[in-house]
Amino acid sequence: MISSRLLSSHQNITSTALSKILSSANKALTSSSSSSQQQRSLYENVSMNNNNDQINSTTTTRQQYQFKRQRSWLLQESNTNSTKSSSYVTYNNSNPFSTYFIQQNNHQSSSLSSCQYSKSSSSPPVQIGQPTHETHPHLLAKGEVIKGVQLQEFKDRRKRFISAFADGSIVILFTPPEPMMSYDIPFSFRQNTNFFYYTGFNEPEGILVMEKISDNLHTETMFVREKIPEKELWEGPRCGPSNAVSKFGVNNAYTLDELHILNDIIRKSSSRGIFINSVRWDNLKIDYNNKTLYDVEPYLQMSRLVKSESEIKMMMESGSIAGQSFKDTMKFVKPGMNEYQASAFFEFSVKNRGAQRMSYPPVVAGGNNANTLHYISNNMLLKSGDLLLMDAGCEFWGFTSDITRTFPVNGKFTDAQKHLYEAVLDVNKKCIEMCRAGQTINTIHRYSVELIIGHLLRLGILDREPGTTSSAPITKQEIEDHVRLGKYHKFYPHSIGHYLGMDTHDTMSIPYGEILKPGMIITIEPGIYINEYDHEVSEQWRGINIRVEDDVAITQDDPINLTIDAPKEVDQIEYIMNSDN
Structure with a gap:
């Protein structure tokens, strides 16, 4: 148990826990709003002549390209009689996921007729470059700009942000053209995080201008791509200026021309x-009229640090999707598979549950590969007797999850693996319990170092003082001495965690010494890594690399584990991996 107020690892997050954290977030946001005078004084005191704050205005526009291409689509009618009465999706035997059955999500089983406009209607709903309630009622509720976030919240974010600046200030946010994979083939588009946070707009090539006139007056203007039928024929609908005003709630909108x-x-x-x-x-082409340019990024990130009620709900959903997919992947993995098969299965699983993409390239590291902390080659065979360290998450409507689980490829921990795993799990649980308002990531990390050193000394991986018997109690002074010596760093070379939100490594400008407040979300990810070629360590420990990571929300009271659906107890993992259910 993490805490008497935390849920056991096999339960879902209860409505009581959700109400508690949402109440905490609301109080924090109210407090943040009341301190806008202090924020304003901070921004007003920024020296407009400080050359160190200047940034290069290498502003650019997408090079226009024209091309013609012809496509032929082959439509093949499939026999659906066998699946119409089933609530499960069955995969063909030639598919590597052939034995996997996935219960359809509720939103997938809703009638298609509710998602379509009447054929007899005089005109279809207005389509822009992203889903709306009118075009995708099965995805978005009325008034939502993106899933879970209403238009009014975006308007409130912009008002709260620009109000903190001095009168006459102008803030300009850009989202650039979509990057190209090759020639005219784009990568899958992901919106600039700050632009998305303040607008919900999900097209490339956009500009948001926020201008503070006075304490009670500000204006918002967007510049977006023009609606050009010839381009929309190939690339899909565009928003255009008129829809930018009605759909995203700005005062004015114009084309980039x-x-x-x-x-x-x-x-x-x-x-x-x-x-x-x-x-x-x-x-x-923008004429800044010889005005000094300042980087607004640190202010944008500070405003995103404390999550709103809607953000926390979406982060919970993202964590749940990824957590359940870890459970599926544990059941799927078998000796002899390639790491990329586990990676592909996890990605399939999160997307099948509604996620749009992975949060980051997943780490799927069998055996000694886990000594590379950000190992993403994912191309080695999984061996019986090895552990698989898997660090993966998903992005659900712009909200990320970040989970690491370590589990045995053959479904059974060896004694040495179990001892080391339970040591890391102990640190994970105790550090989650420490995730409270008033702490910092730095203080939690220092606590994790002390705990890990204690376990390394107990297991004989770190040497004790000469003449000290193995049964002698480990003293606080002994741990302090090892902290100072730093030898633990070979086995635990990273921080306990980071901020989490719309980005995996969220709000990177915010130091880890920032006081934690209700509504903040951080990761807790202790680990112990022992190279199989490290002959300074007893042979039984060599090649064992373990990390256990959860996403944790800070509240007024006990912390909430957002990724509790991802199994992490030894008996849970072994049962899942060896069960036929």
Whole structure:
């Protein structure tokens, strides 16, 4: 048990836990809003002449390309009679997932008729470059810009942010063109995180301008791509200026061909500097009128640090999707498989549950491969007797999860693996319990170091002082001496965790010494790594590499483990991996 107030590892998050954390987040956000005067004084005191804060305005525009391509689509009618009455999806025997059955999600079983507009309707719903309630009622509730987040919340975020600046200030956020994989083939588009946080807009090539006129007045303007039927025929619908106003709640919107309007806004501003985020956008023509440019990134990240009620709900869902997929993957993995098969299965599982993409390239490291902390080659065979360290998560409507589990490839821990695993799990649980308002990631990390040193001394992996018997109690002074010597770092070379949110390594500008507040979310990921070629360590421990990672929300009271659906107890893991159910 992590705590008497925390849920056991096989339970779902209860409504009581959800109510507690949402209440805590609301109090934190209210407190944050009341301190806007202090924030404003911070921003007003920024020296507009500090050259160290200047950033390069290498602003760019997407190089236009034209191409013609022809496609032929082969439509093959499939026989669905055998699956119409079933609530499960069955895979063909030639598929590597052939023995895997997945219960359909509730949202997938809803009638298609509720998702379609009437054929007799005079006109279809307005389509933009992303789902809306009108076009995708099976995904978005009325009033939602993205799943789980209403339009009013985006408007409140922008108002709260620009209100903290001095009168006359201008903040400009850019989202650049989509990067190309080759020639005219784009990568799958992922929106700039800060732009997405303040708008919900999910198209490339956008500009958001926030201008503070006075304490009670500010304006918001967007510049977006023009709706061009010839391009939309190939690339899909675009938002266009008129829809930007109605769908995203800004005051004004124009096309990117009308940037003279932005130049006028800058020229007329009484501010001597402009706050912008730095992105690469070649050939974008903006006249900053010789004003100093300041990096707004640290302010954007600070505003995202404490999560809102809707964000916490979405983070819970992301954690649950990834956690359940870890359980599926444990059951799927067998000796002789390739690491990339486990990776592919996990990705399939999270997307089958509604996630849009992976949070990051997954680490699927069998045996000694886990000595590379960010191992992503994922191309070795999984061997019986080895452990598989898997660090993976998913992105659910822009909200990430980040989980690590370590489990035996053959479904059974050896005695040595079990002893070391339970040591890491003990550190994981105790550090989760320490995730409380008033602590910092740094203080939790120091605590994790002390715990890991204690276990390494107890197991004989770290040498004790000469003349000390193995049965002698480990003293606080002995642990302090080892902290100072730093020899533990070979076995535990990373921090206990990081901030988590819309990015996996979220709000990177915020130091780990920041005081934790209700509504913040961090990861807890202790680990012990022993190279199989380390002959300074007893042979029984060599090649054992373990990390256990959870996502934890800070509340007014006990912490909440958002990834509790991912099994981590030894008996749970072994039961899942050896059960036919």
